[in-house]
Amino acid sequence: MHTLGRLHLITDTRPGRDTLTVVAAALRAGFDTVQVRPEDDVTDRAAYELTVRVLELCRAGGATCLVNDRLHVALAAGADGGHVGADDLPVAAARRILGPGAVLGATARNPRAARQAVADGASYLGVGPAFATTTKTGLPDAIGPAGVRAVVRAVDVPVVAIGGVTAARAAELFAVGAHAVAVVSAVNSAVDPGAAAAEFAALVSR
Numbered sequence: 581m582h583t584l585g586r587l588h589l590i591t592d593t594r595p596g597r598d599t600l601t602v603v604a605a606a607l608r609a610g611f612d613t614v615q616v617r618p619e620d621d622v623t624d625r626a627a628y629e630l631t632v633r634v635l636e637l638c639r640a641g642g643a644t645c646l647v648n649d650r651l652h653v654a655l656a657a658g659a660d661g662g663h664v665g666a667d668d669l670p671v672a673a674a675r676r677i678l679g680p681g682a683v684l685g686a687t688a689r690n691p692r693a694a695r696q697a698v699a700d701g702a703s704y705l706g707v708g709p710a711f712a713t714t715t716k717t718g719l720p721d722a723i724g725p726a727g728v729r730a731v732v733r734a735v736d737v738p739v740v741a742i743g744g745v746t747a748a749r750a751a752e753l754f755a756v757g758a759h760a761v762a763v764v765s766a767v768n769s770a771v772d773p774g775a776a777a778a779e780f781a782a783l784v785s786r
């Protein structure tokens with residue numbers, strides 16, 4: 581039984597987004613994990629202040645709070661852990677920084693990379709892009725549910741499927757063994773983020 585949540589909201593700090601309002605609405609709807617993911621042009625000070633505010637919301641809602649890339653911000657704010665990918669600190673170094681008890685996610689797109697990330701200390705894997713997305717540039721082609729399944733079969737830590745995930749497509753990912761889904765635009769860019777989040781929540785409460 582995994583204690584990691586099944587619905588991960590990733591913050592969207594791009595201009596025009598009301599990050600904290602979306603986080604609050606998603607938590608009310610049933611999201612159980614928030615990953616603070618400041619864009620690269622966001623200062624550490626602003627990233628820290630955002631994390632402190634998100635963490636308050638997560639604590640009030642019993643949710644887990646993770647920070648993407650900036651592990652010093654995660655530690656300084658007292659978040660539950662962090663997430664690293666190929667351009668970030670290596671997984672083993674991230675584990676040394678966060679300590680043995682923290683949640684540590686690592687991006688992995690194939691079974692070999694997945695096994696290595698787990699050996700290096702990852703407690704969950706972010707796997708994708710599951711489907712095409714425009715939220716992050718420079719990504720490889722989508723791996724689809726079959727690619728997610730290949731990673732699920734290779735490791736014994738929770739797999740969090742990411743990339744182009746909508747409520748309509750999430751069921752396919754759960755069906756191949758993904759423990760969780762992580763979403764940016766499906767909730768942050770929705771006209772009604774709370775309603776969009778509720779559609780995801782309905783999938784996991786069945």
Ligand SMILES: Cc1ncc(COP(=O)(O)OP(=O)(O)O)c(N)n1
Nearest residue numbers: 648664665666687706707740742762
């Ligand atoms: C759950 C989850 N999976 C994958 C990622 C992507 O991390 P990374 O490859 O380091 O890319 P950036 O998000 O840092 O641009 C993630 N953040 N979360």
Ligand SMILES: Cc1ncsc1CCOP(=O)(O)O
Nearest residue numbers: 713715716743744763764765
């Ligand atoms: C950060 C990241 N890593 C792989 S896909 C992705 C972005 C996911 O965003 P969306 O849910 O809008 O497709």
Ligand SMILES: [Mg+2]
Nearest residue numbers: 649664665668
């Ligand atoms: Mg990263």
